[in-house]
Amino acid sequence: QVQLQESGPGLVKPSQTLSLTCTVSGGSISSDAHYWSWIRQHPGKGLEWIGYIHFTGTTYYNPSLKSRVTISLDTPMHQFSLKLNSVTAADTAVYYCARRGGTYSFDYWGQGTLVTVSS
């Protein structure tokens, strides 16, 4: 059973960089069929796709966030990471990591981690 777990600071100051890591267990991070994703949910709101990375290093980002986002992969550590720079209060959200599987759906999700942007 694939499991994903987010980790990282729960509080980030405005203008700084938000950094999160997702650790994958129970499955290979190097599968050709899978894309390793970040999705966020503002408090009381809907879901917003941030982007994802393939094990080859190919990345796809939401155009609305692309200028501030970097997603990277650490295959030996079975981890992938999110960096979002120049954050503001509008980036306060629960951040989920998820797997986009071969069925073109997000089939496994982490539990989510709340990141608050505040001084």
Added chain:
Amino acid sequence: QSVLTQPPSVSEAPRQRVTISCSGSSSNIGNNAVNWYQQLPGKAPKLLIYYDDLLPSGVSDRFSGSKSGTSASLAISGLQSEDEADYYCATWDDSLNAWVFGGGTYLTVL
């Protein structure tokens, strides 16, 4: 304003059937597969339907999905109290080059 339009809320009595709609356009629902997710309060979303109408292993067959043109629907039959949750549709948008989600629909089981 979400690219995919869902009603904010629906409600129905136990043991009844409810449908949740998701309206899009030719660049998203009209040209790509739709997924549905269930999000219980305080929990991560869970995949309910993929490829418009397929159920992942372990998902109850009380859930079903359909699609016609630029709209999709999720139906839940035999409603139970544990079905109270937010439900989201999602698909790829060819114009935006991004995954897009509906705004979510909260189901109340009366």
